[in-house]
Amino acid sequence: MTEFDIIIIGAGPAGSAAAAWAARQGLRVALVDKARFPRSKLCGGLFTERSRSYFREIFGQDPDLSQAVTRHNCALWYEGEELAKLEDIPPLHLTMRLDIDAQMFGHALAAGAQDFTGRPVANLTDSSVTFRDGDTLTCRVLIGADGVSSIVAKHLFGAAFDTKTIGFGLEIEAPLALQDPQTQPLRIDFAAAQWGYGWSFPKQGSTTVGIGGLRAENPDMKAQMAAYLTTLGLPTDAVKVKGHHLPFGDFRPHPGRASVLLAGDAAGLVDPITGEGIAFAMKSGQLAAQAACDALLAQAPQTALARYQKALKDMHRNLRIACALRHVIFGPRWQKTLMASFRRSGTMRMMYMQLLAGQVEYPELARRLLLRLPKYLLTALRPSR
């Protein structure tokens, strides 16, 4: 078969979610990826309860977290000093993307999507995809779920992202020989990167250690990563450091054009404070697929973007508030004050953990922060004993 209702480029969380959702509604879906699955993706692999509930809703069952580590505690650090050791926090699932993405991809195929993975794309139009081997598929709606360097976004807008506003992350996977993850805390370091943070996430057979932040604010991220590894007592040259772009709050207000939609990283849907992207990729994939299904049912594929944009309204509003709040959280004028409040206020620390765990949305967080702002400022200005 070469004619499809929907072609989805990219079979990560956004693409697999879109494919499963549309195929289950009886549409003819082609799922294209240059990689074969299981494939790895540079990522902390923090899978929140928000991700878990979207997974359940979209794929119809709970993710298998038997290969993951679930923690209910976390250590928060700032400039080499431990701010707090938190216990009884909402669950944080530390997954390997090789595993969790393969589960989503498997569900998409089981729902009826046709597998075109391991097939690099040579050319595309709004309604066709041609592979390097010359085969061509056609469709009525095209969904670009092909990540931060999206060729679909390039096709539509000339460039996948803006280098001035994009984020970047560096990571290593520290093996057991270097560090036993079972003895390591889940750790967040606020000052490890500017307009971002550092993380150490213990997994079953390794620890994912990384830093991420706005690329423009971190001109020498390699040196910052080396400093962070040293802080954690890890050698700087034992494991290859890998890097990947991250659309850190740089979402596209118009994620597509007529019958061509962008989802997940391709649409810039990453939380600009926590860096969480898996949940928003799945959700936007589902919303894009639903918009495509509705537009096709109405015999009006060109209306897909308008429908999708309407469905994305809440997510966009959330990200807009987060972009405003991040000036308070990461901006140099505010960060010290905020960290002082963090040191002293259990409520403040728990609010951050709820945010990291995907258990609070930004409108609610902004409301709670505004209510407490005068008290935090007074607390922060009080000399420490």
Ligand SMILES: Cc1cc2nc3c(=O)[nH]c(=O)nc-3n(C[C@H](O)[C@H](O)[C@H](O)COP(=O)(O)OP(=O)(O)OC[C@H]3O[C@@H](n4cnc5c(N)ncnc54)[C@H](O)[C@@H]3O)c2cc1C
């Ligand atoms: C360092 C780092 C750490 C992160 N940590 C976390 C975290 O802990 N938790 C979290 O929730 N988020 C995290 N994120 C964000 C998260 O990784 C992304 O938001 C998420 O992967 C987006 O999913 P996606 O499906 O949109 O894209 P991807 O997962 O990037 O999938 C895109 C797919 O498209 C395919 N593709 C790309 N180009 C082409 C092409 N030309 N032709 C065909 N196929 C193509 C790729 O092979 C890939 O399979 C992190 C990101 C980085 C960089």
